[in-house]
Amino acid sequence: MFYRDERLALFIDGANLYAAAKALGFDMDYKRLRGEFMQRGKLLRAFYYTALLENDDFSPIRPLVDWLNYNGFTIVTKPAKEFTDSQGRRKIKGNMDIELTVDAMETAEHVDHIVLFSGDGDFRCLVEALQRKGCRVSVVSTIRSHPPMISDELRRQADNFIELDDLREVIGRPPREDRARLSPEAPETED
DSSP, X not given: OOOXXXXXXXXXXXXXXXXXXXXXXXXXXXXXXXXXXXXXXXXXXXXXXXXEOSSXXXXXXXXXXXXXXXXTOEEEEEEOEEEXXXXXXXXXXXXXXXXXXXXXXXXXXXXXXXXXXXXXXXXXXXXXXXXXXXXXEEEEEOSSSSSOSSOHHHHHHSSEEXXXXXXXXXXBOOOHHHHHHHSTTSOOOOO
């Protein structure tokens, strides 16, 4: 699926990947994710897209965005829009599809293979356009959640579909008890 000498770029739809991993019951380890794809080819860039609420005193995603920014990811954000729906529920809207699409089209001439972390069917046309430019496109999402987190059209358009659940062991964070046990500060236990 991957060639060691091919130039890679990762495009991560943050909200979509988070939802897919949660549906499968694990948390992402972005350091391991980047390392995994550095081994699969010549990783030129790893983009991460998310909308942020700017008027919140503390955004739960801010520490992740800051960490990614300091650890080799190109972060693309925009302010999320907050509104109240017809039932009076607070809703947040922050679609990053256009930003991801523009960046992917601009990057296409510099890479051989684009890996898209999203199951959003709106990206089918993007994948087709990237393929016309000569890029191979792999899509990472899941069909194992209920309902599946990837649109059938996107999965069929991609050159490769990578099941996120199959990557769990290499890009997932260990459960909390495993992290404590693996930590050098973890106390020794006697059996």
